[in-house]
Amino acid sequence: MGLAKRIIPCLDVDKGRVVKGVRFLDIRDAGDPVEIARRYNEQGADEITFLDITASHEGRDTTLRTVERMASEVFIPLTVGGGVRELADIRNLLNAGADKVSINSAAIHRPEFVREAAERFGTQCIVLAIDAKRVSAPGEPLRWEIFTHGGRRGTGIDALDWAERMVAYGAGEILLTSMDRDGTRDGFDIPLTRAVSERVTVPVIASGGVGTLQHLVDGVLDGHADAVLAASIFHFGEHTVGEAKACMAAAGIEVRL
């Protein structure tokens, strides 16, 4: 009777519509976020992650309204990320019905923000999002750094040290995206996932690169992830969340069926 490994469909939302880009290019429209979240909920998703990629300020209000609609219809945990920079942003998202918020570049800009957010709202609702890229040369011991701007700009920060530090500051969970794999459909960066999961005491969500159901299995069994996140394999009807769970269960992974 253990804890089930979680499957988390991710919605990248721009101005109230779900989109999915390959390495942030070639964005395709995938529909209404609330409708899609409801479908995943019915299929047995364990959580929903909503990533707001809207740049404009006016778009933010659309996001809050979408989150509010989603939270009135979908009764599983909802994480919202993208553009969370101030305590007021967190409060607005929680008030709209989000259960957790994910913080990314604001933490890099000012690490104390994570501490303040955890102290104010509790560690259980603070997810630290890490975009990591492999920087070691072939043959060297593996090393990853934090990247920003969709993987284009390096920060020189070691990904493992960063994860550990942010957990010490109060992050309750880590959403770990491999920028080398995101959008490639080649599978998670397993060594990265495993290294972070073994370094920190909080749950780690593996993200970036899922192209087959076997990749989800690998993320848990080889990457030691506590949860796996995927977008495009679910959005375009290739697989349902139920099929993903059946595949994981067949591989001996405990899931909520």
Place this chain on the structure above:
Amino acid sequence: MSQRIAVVDYGMGNLHSVAKALAHVAPEADIMVSDDPAVVGAADRVVFPGVGAIRDCMGEMHRRGLGPVLRTAASSGRPMLAICVGLQALMEHSEENAGVDCLGILPGRVRRFPDGMQDEDGNTLKVPHMGWSRVAQQPHPLWAGIPDGERFYFVHSYYVDPAARSHVAGSCEYGLEFAAALAREALFAVQFHPEKSHSAGLRLLRNFCNWDGRC
């Protein structure tokens, strides 16, 4: 007149999920999110949710003068449902934040999961305990229609250790066995989040909205 359900607001975190889930299962009810002791005292049912750190929660509760009305509600025979930190606040004392005295409505303490817990395969268990775990039930009207061993959504680093085994209405295992639900008279309290536990959680909330407070 439609029934009035008070959702106790003491300024901490997200009560909206709870209010939205209650509105979903009891559309005819009047759901009042309130920090006013008079409103809480006059409601037909009381929901006492909670997220965040216990010291701030207790501080805000005392600042709003909610302690006495919660104590009264818990022994009034009116149905009361406590959730997560709401459950923990009912106990006598919590280890969180270097030790905080709680409401003392139920006997027992709140403890932190020990470091280095492992599962049967020797993997280290992460804290917080976050995700869907099975709950083994003791007979209680609020479990009606929910299979024994159903999974509910948990997110917590502390668990309640009740002094009275007879209060345990549901148990869960995560490194150790802990109380997932406590019950006494018309009071029912859960460590998990029914408002985030899909159909099983909604069923429990519906059961609560229809409960006469008797076991």
